[in-house]
Amino acid sequence: MHRTHRKETRPMDQIQFTVKTTETEPLTLSRAVLIYEDHKRRAFATVHQCTVKGGKPVLLSGRAMTPAMSRSLSGKLNRKNIIGIGEFLPENVLMTDGDTLMWYEKPQVRHLAFKPSTIYPHRSLGLRGGPVPIPGTIFVAGPQNWSVFAVKGTERPTPSTPLYAAPFYNVDQNGGICQGNVTIPKSTAADRIGAWNDAFFRSYFPHANYSGVVDYEGDVTALWTDLLDGKFGKDFPEEVMCSYGLTLADLIRKRGEL
Known part of the structure; x- marks a missing residue:
């Protein structure tokens, strides 16, 4: 039996933060990940495209996050580029x-x-x-x-x-x-x-x-x-x-x- 989860929205407090990077190209808001959990720590995530209207970010429709998408995101979040795609790993x-x-x-x-x-x-x-x-x-x-x-x-x-x-x-x-x-x-x-x-x-x-x-x-x-x-x-x-x-x-x- 599949359950449909209704997404509720409400005003959120504004949080200010600073992102420092060694790259010269600016970072722009592109996507958002929403994580849903229950008391048994089961989790489900959706990935949403984002846009900016009137100077404010807007969350667009999303889709379920797949394992492949999570791995791709993990690679992009790897700031130090520890392991590149296809890079050889030592046996140990x-x-x-x-x-x-x-x-x-x-x-x-x-x-x-x-x-x-x-x-x-x-x-x-x-x-x-x-x-x-x-x-x-x-x-x-x-x-x-x-x-x-x-x-x-x-x-x-x-x-x-x-x-x-x-x-x-x-x-x-x-x-x-x-x-x-x-x-x-x-x-x-x-x-x-x-x-x-x-x-x-x-x-x-x-x-x-x-x-x-x-x-x-x-x-x-x-x-x-x-x-x-x-x-x-x-x-x-x-x-x-x-x-x-x-x-x-x-x-x-x-x-x-x-």
């Missing part, structure tokens, strides 16, 4: 969505540097550094988000891949990375993945952000001490990682919720 890129980029790093040996913490000395390793094995990681970088999660195995993650708490210092319980005074890249273009990795792995790790990061006697500080001492060789002990109870698909879905 898992998702792109506007200014947000998600990618995967395989398990590997990296040089990590630790320094003493005056805020949480009981969660600090002190001044040490060296090559250590790390698990597979998934990073998410965007305007309001810089986070990291861990995964098991050596294969590229799929939507059903379970996520685990990243066993690193400087990471909160939700996977959010504490930026501190680290300079992060201004772009989330795919070719800046190396710079994002360096911003995380080549910074100092002063302390754990919470207790119970890993299932290991002495918690994550004892784990990194043993890793630096070579107790586990070149393989990170994945069995100590704590599950988030989420899959990669869950993470992408939560990110896409309005």
Whole structure:
């Protein structure tokens, strides 16, 4: 059974705002998107042409927004032109969505540097550094988000891949990375993945952000001490990682919720 929704109009408060762009060509009002939702978060959108009469914008008749139209609009809204149509994506890129980029790093040996913490000395390793094995990681970088999660195995993650708490210092319980005074890249273009990795792995790790990061006697500080001492060789002990109870698909879905 199809229901016809009657559109109600009423006067709206005027909102003034400024749009800054690096382009010289002026922006003009062309279309408007109306989104309809119910309490179950189901949504329907219509796209309307717009015109200006007497100095005021006028909404014209519209049509239902299709998935293809939403993708086209998303590309036009991508101010930084992160991914162009038909552009090659590196194998480790898992998702792109506007200014947000998600990618995967395989398990590997990296040089990590630790320094003493005056805020949480009981969660600090002190001044040490060296090559250590790390698990597979998934990073998410965007305007309001810089986070990291861990995964098991050596294969590229799929939507059903379970996520685990990243066993690193400087990471909160939700996977959010504490930026501190680290300079992060201004772009989330795919070719800046190396710079994002360096911003995380080549910074100092002063302390754990919470207790119970890993299932290991002495918690994550004892784990990194043993890793630096070579107790586990070149393989990170994945069995100590704590599950988030989420899959990669869950993470992408939560990110896409309005």
